[in-house]
Each structure stands twice: as C-alpha cells, then as structure tokens.
Amino acid sequence: MMMRQTAALFVDAYRELNSRKLFWITLMLSGLVVAAFAAVGIDKQGFTILWFRLDFIPLNSDILSPALLYKTMFLSLGLKIWLAWIAAILALITTAGMIPDLIAGGSIEMMLSKPVSRVRLFLTKYAAGLLFVTFQVGVFSLASFFVIGVRGGEWEPALLLAIPLVVAFFSFLFCMCVLFGLLTRSTIASLLLTLLFWFFIFILNAADGALVQWRSMAEAQRDALVRQVAQAEGNTRQLLIAERRSLGEELPEDYHPTEEEIAGVNPFLKGLRDKRASAEKTAAQAAKWSGILFAAKTIVPKTGETIDLLERTLISMADLEALTGSSDKPRQTTVDEQTAEVEFSQYDLSMRSATILRERSVLWILGTSFAFEAVVLALSCVIFARRDF
Amino acid sequence: MTTATVDEPVIPAVRSDGLVIDLHHVAKTYRGRIRALCGIDMQVRRGEVFGLLGPNGAGKSTLVKILMTVIRPTECRGTMLGEPVGHKPTLAKVGYLPEHHRFPPYLTGSQVVDFYGALSGSPRADRRRRTGELLELVGMKDWAKKKVGSYSKGMRQRIGIAQSLVNSPEVVLLDEPTDGVDPVGRRDIREIVQRLRSEGRTVFINSHLLSELEMVCDRVAILVQGRVVSQGTIDELTADKRRYEIELTAEPDAAAAYFQRALPEAIRHGEHATLTPPAPGERETDRAPPTHSPLTRRVGYHGQLATGEWLEIDHATLRIGSTEPATIQPIIDALRERGAVIRSIRQNRPSLEDLFMQAVTDPSTGATLKPGADRARKGRTP
Numbered sequence: 149m150m151m152r153q154t155a156a157l158f159v160d161a162y163r164e165l166n167s168r169k170l171f172w173i174t175l176m177l178s179g180l181v182v183a184a185f186a187a188v189g190i191d192k193q194g195f196t197i198l199w200f201r202l203d204f205i206p207l208n209s210d211i212l213s214p215a216l217l218y219k220t221m222f223l224s225l226g227l228k229i230w231l232a233w234i235a236a237i238l239a240l241i242t243t244a245g246m247i248p249d250l251i252a253g254g255s256i257e258m259m260l261s262k263p264v265s266r267v268r269l270f271l272t273k274y275a276a277g278l279l280f281v282t283f284q285v286g287v288f289s290l291a292s293f294f295v296i297g298v299r300g301g302e303w304e305p306a307l308l309l310a311i312p313l314v315v316a317f318f319s320f321l322f323c324m325c326v327l328f329g330l331l332t333r334s335t336i337a338s339l340l341l342t343l344l345f346w347f348f349i350f351i352l353n354a355a356d357g358a359l360v361q362w363r364s365m366a367e368a369q370r371d372a373l374v375r376q377v378a379q380a381e382g383n384t385r386q387l388l389i390a391e392r393r394s395l396g397e398e399l400p401e402d403y404h405p406t407e408e409e410i411a412g413v414n415p416f417l418k419g420l421r422d423k424r425a426s427a428e429k430t431a432a433q434a435a436k437w438s439g440i441l442f443a444a445k446t447i448v449p450k451t452g453e454t455i456d457l458l459e460r461t462l463i464s465m466a467d468l469e470a471l472t473g474s475s476d477k478p479r480q481t482t483v484d485e486q487t488a489e490v491e492f493s494q495y496d497l498s499m500r501s502a503t504i505l506r507e508r509s510v511l512w513i514l515g516t517s518f519a520f521e522a523v524v525l526a527l528s529c530v531i532f533a534r535r536d537f
Numbered sequence: 538m539t540t541a542t543v544d545e546p547v548i549p550a551v552r553s554d555g556l557v558i559d560l561h562h563v564a565k566t567y568r569g570r571i572r573a574l575c576g577i578d579m580q581v582r583r584g585e586v587f588g589l590l591g592p593n594g595a596g597k598s599t600l601v602k603i604l605m606t607v608i609r610p611t612e613c614r615g616t617m618l619g620e621p622v623g624h625k626p627t628l629a630k631v632g633y634l635p636e637h638h639r640f641p642p643y644l645t646g647s648q649v650v651d652f653y654g655a656l657s658g659s660p661r662a663d664r665r666r667r668t669g670e671l672l673e674l675v676g677m678k679d680w681a682k683k684k685v686g687s688y689s690k691g692m693r694q695r696i697g698i699a700q701s702l703v704n705s706p707e708v709v710l711l712d713e714p715t716d717g718v719d720p721v722g723r724r725d726i727r728e729i730v731q732r733l734r735s736e737g738r739t740v741f742i743n744s745h746l747l748s749e750l751e752m753v754c755d756r757v758a759i760l761v762q763g764r765v766v767s768q769g770t771i772d773e774l775t776a777d778k779r780r781y782e783i784e785l786t787a788e789p790d791a792a793a794a795y796f797q798r799a800l801p802e803a804i805r806h807g808e809h810a811t812l813t814p815p816a817p818g819e820r821e822t823d824r825a826p827p828t829h830s831p832l833t834r835r836v837g838y839h840g841q842l843a844t845g846e847w848l849e850i851d852h853a854t855l856r857i858g859s860t861e862p863a864t865i866q867p868i869i870d871a872l873r874e875r876g877a878v879i880r881s882i883r884q885n886r887p888s889l890e891d892l893f894m895q896a897v898t899d900p901s902t903g904a905t906l907k908p909g910a911d912r913a914r915k916g917r918t919p
Contacts, residue, residue, distance in 0.1 A: 149629075149658035156655030160641065167643030254639030261605035262656035263629040536567070536608040 161276030642686030
C-alpha cells in the first residue's frame, strides 16, 4: 500500500511539473547548451564553431587538448553557469509552487484525509521536487558525457558526479524554499525568500573568497619576508666572517656574529625585519578573520563549495599546478632586499588559495550542509504535522 | 444518471455497538480563544444516512475535518470504525468529499478518481474498474478524459463524489455535496446516497440545504455554535411539534376575534383555555413575515386547550399542537357556528427547516443567532 501511495504521489508530481511549460523549456535549454558544446571544436589549425573557423582565437589542439577544452567548458559553462545558476533558478521557479499548492485550501484536505502520515506525505513531495532536478541534471550530464566522449575523445565517468552534486546543491536551496512555502503559503514569497537566502550565501562566499585571497597574500608576503630576512642574515654573516678572517682574526668554528654586528654591516636588515614583523601580524590577522568566516560558514549550506567539488575531482592538484604554472613567470613571491618591496607571484597566490580551499574537507562541505538541510526539513515536518488546515 | 451498479455491498464488520462514529467531548479551540467546537457528543450508526446541519460557522466542517485528521482536536474521546479518531490506517475505509475541494487542474476526471484511490491504498486493478463504474454513476463518463480545470462547479462536485467512493468505503463523509449543483444533479446525488445506504454503507452528510437532508437522512444532528442542540430521527425531533393549522379568510383582527369568541365554546367540556396577549412593547414589525415558520417567531396569542394541547393565534391562522383529528372538530364547529369562513385546515409536521430555525433562534429575544462560533453576543436588542 505504501508503494502504491508513493508511486501515485510521484506520478502526480510528474504530471504537475509536466503541466508547467517551464519544465520542458528548461530541458530544451539544456539541450541547447549541450548542442553548443558539441558545436565547438578544436584541431591543429585552430578553433572552430560548426563549419566556421575562428582564426582570431589563438588556440589549437597543441596548446589545449580537445578533452581538456570540453572538460573546462563543461565545468565553467555547463556546471557553474548553466546548472548551478540559470537552471537552478528555473528549477526553483518550477518547484517553488509545490508546497504552497499542496497546502492550499481544498487540496490539502484531500491529501491529509488519506491513510498517509503527514511526515511521509511531506517528505515524498520533497523528494518528488528533487527528482525533477535529478532528471534535468541527469539528462544534461549524460548528454555532456557523450559529447566529451565523442568530440573530445575522453570518456570521463567522473563527470556524472555532477548529478549527485548538483542535486545536493539544489536541495540546500529547496529545503529553504519548502520551509518558506509552508510559512508563507505563497509561491512568489517563498521563491523570493529563497533567492534572498541564496544571495546571502553568495555574499558570505564572496567575503570568504576575499578573505582567503587576503590570507594567501599575507602569508605569501610573510613567507617571502621570512625567507628574505633569513637569506640576508645568512649572507651578511658569511660576509662578516669572511671579512674578519681576511683580517687575520682567529675565529672559533661555531662563531656567530652578534645581531649588532650584522645590523652594523647590513643597513637594510632592520627595514626587512620590521616589515617581516608587520607581515607576520597581518598574516595572523588574516588567518583569524578567515577562521571566523569559516566558522560562520560551517552552519550554512555550502552551495559554491559543493559545486566546486566536481572540479576538485576532475582536476587534481597536480593538474592545477600544470595549468597555472605553464608560463615562465616566477613561481615564488619575492622581496627586494634593498627597498623591501614585495613582488607577488600569481602562481604562488593561486596555489596558496587553492590549497586553503582544498584543505576544506568533503566532510565539512557536504556534512555540515546536509546537517543544515536535515534541521530545516525537520522543522518543516514539525510545522506541517502540527498545523490545522 | 445511469443504473450502473456501484459495487458489491459492504460486509459490515461485527461490532457490538453498531456505531460507525462514536464521539464524546470533541472540542476544538483555535489559538486558545475561538471555541469552534465545545464538547460534541455524536453517534452515527452503521448503515444509516446521518445529516449534520447547522448555520454557517457552527463547526460542521471543523468536526468533519477532525474526523478526517485534517484538523487536530483540542480534545477528543471518540472512535470511527472502532479506531480512535486520528488513526490514519482507518482512513483507507473512509471516503471524503471536502467542502471547497480543489482538485489538481492538470488531471483529467478519471485521473482524479484514480489518484485519490491510489492514495487511499486501493490496488490498481480495483481502481481501474471502479473509476469507470463511478464516472458512469455520477454521469461524468463523457468527460472522463477532460481536464478538471475545464469543469463547471457541478461537474467538479460529481467528480468529487466519484473520488470519495473509489476506495469502496464503509463510511462516506460528504461536506456540502450539493453545493453548486443544479436540481438534476441534486436528485442524482440523492439517489447515489440512497444507493450507498442500500449497499450498507454509512453516509455522513454536512449540509445547510435542509430539504436535501430531509429527503435522505435517517438521523440528524443540529449543530449551533459548536454544540449539538439536538440529535435523533426527524420523527423524534418533531414529535412534540406536530400541529393542525386552521386558516380563516378574515382579516387578522377579525380572525382573532373569531378565534377568541370560538375558543371558549370549543373547550366547553374542559375547564380553561388561557389566552395571553402579546408581550408589552411587541409590535407587528417585530414579527417575521407570515411565510416563515410559526415556531420561529412570536404570535398574537398563545394558550392551552383544556386537553393540554398548546395553541396559538397568528394573524388569521390558529395552530393547535396535536395531530389528533378529534381534537380540532369542536373548534371547527365553534368557528363555523360563528360564521367564520375557513380557508384551509392543514395537518402540519415541522420541517427540518423549522427545527433548524428554532435551534438558531434565541428563545428570549426571538432573534436569530449571528453566524460564527462566538456565543458572547446573546441577548442583544434589535
């Protein structure tokens, strides 16, 4: 009997979504995005779209392999812009009405008067909404998988991880949408509140990104200065020893010049040391603030990080190093000894940021997000189960 | 309406008390202030058609929603089909038509019936068969493949009745089943209700259309402001209110004079007939129009025959609280002797409407109660 009821609820959800044109429009747009992927080509001569050769783009398959081109296109366009942004909004618009429609007067009586517990009814409806997204993402990812396989020549099953990841990402927003729908009973209100919530997470992410950037810079600067000071001290010491030896002084094997002696010889060392001290202070500050935001983010769902998990899987740290460090630019942040000016290396900064971000464990990203979802769903269930309709 | 068979009769489960719905002290207070139901006691027997009537806001729908677990009662000691109210699995054996139902507009008529059947847990094969039968029963077969969104109110109501029967329920709760339905549809629904009774099912009808109930109900309960004011068969409820009405052709004043002169004669064998004049300050305008039930308003004079029957004079009509022809013969004689011209003599049984109006009339002021659950405004002046 339970299977029968669940099946009926899912079929009903499908019919409901089916009746909304947006469901098919989203699917059609998905198809267009995949078709756009397939239309793009790269070969030894250069870059093509359908039959047209785009000579002004200085790319060919020697610089960028077709597989990597399609993968990056899938990640940056297909996943981050289409699935995690436009399609997600379309999906929210399509599913936002589910709960307000369910609890609308005249319809909720019909549902509650059946031998189905309220919690089960609610969770089944919720699952039906997620099933819609699973279907959409599934179609898109499978199609992309085949395009990358056929056109790019690389069959990458890890690509299909996009399905659970995007569904998880969507569920973090959908649980709030459902809660807002229950509270406001209005589709529009719940949609707007959900977008607001999403925007709030977006701001938090942006702040987090900025802080991570700051922290990378501060640490790069600090490390460069620590290195530079150590080097300067070493050099000066060598210089001092060599000088005194050349003057015929007998120095013991473990002789160390005093600080004053070193400072007396190298006039820049004081400036470098002061700068190092302040850089250390700044780095500590950056680490503290970034830690505070990290703690704040622990309680909210990690939408951005969830989507980035796929990139993490598809592109290893070594790949990333290869991608970022392909140019002949300096790999380390350096400091000019005399002016104490810091020369940042873009490579160093990106690798530092990537390391900080990748150090955040999958358990932290998904675990805390699912915990958030579970709390919101439990709250919704309690509200739904206790309300008089 | 066709003569399609609904299905096999219900085999009633053996229960000693034979009560399908047995409610004690059902109360519902909203937000701790509005008392929608204040302790309902109600018994519905197996196989009967039970009518719940009451004015708007009396709590009829609230009571049904409590039975269907849509609303959680504040207090409830009661059972439905032998299980405590709120027991979800029992609902598989119950059919329900909510008052302002809204079926998914993207479903067709037959999909609606099938969908709610599935939620009730009916097997697919049963649903298939019964959907066809029920759509024929409610006369919606030709519309089965059309979307509910395109239906008229009456058609939606017919589909609503069909879906309430899809799980072959032992008890069916219909909340305002004839709401928005034309006279033909009402007759059809009445016939369906009678058919359900003949199949041994219990039907619980909520309605304010009293004539509908009167035609089909075995027993009724009258709910006013969250309380059951009376409960029983229509015969039981009207037993002490049956009467004769004698109407004269004369003007009201002249008629009153006839009655007053005739009555002492008519009760010659008895000792007394006390006639009391209208209460002081009572004006003609206080009275309801003559078409209204006499039981709901005050009359010119009321009194008692020597044999104990009540009587009242209302304009040109004399009412006597008796259904015995012998009682009124002397009165007719006395009136005729005095030259009064009798327009009509009717033996009258109060309708449900009379009972209803009486229930919602404040006996001290004669004013009808305001709708709603609030009982605080009793005794206001017009």
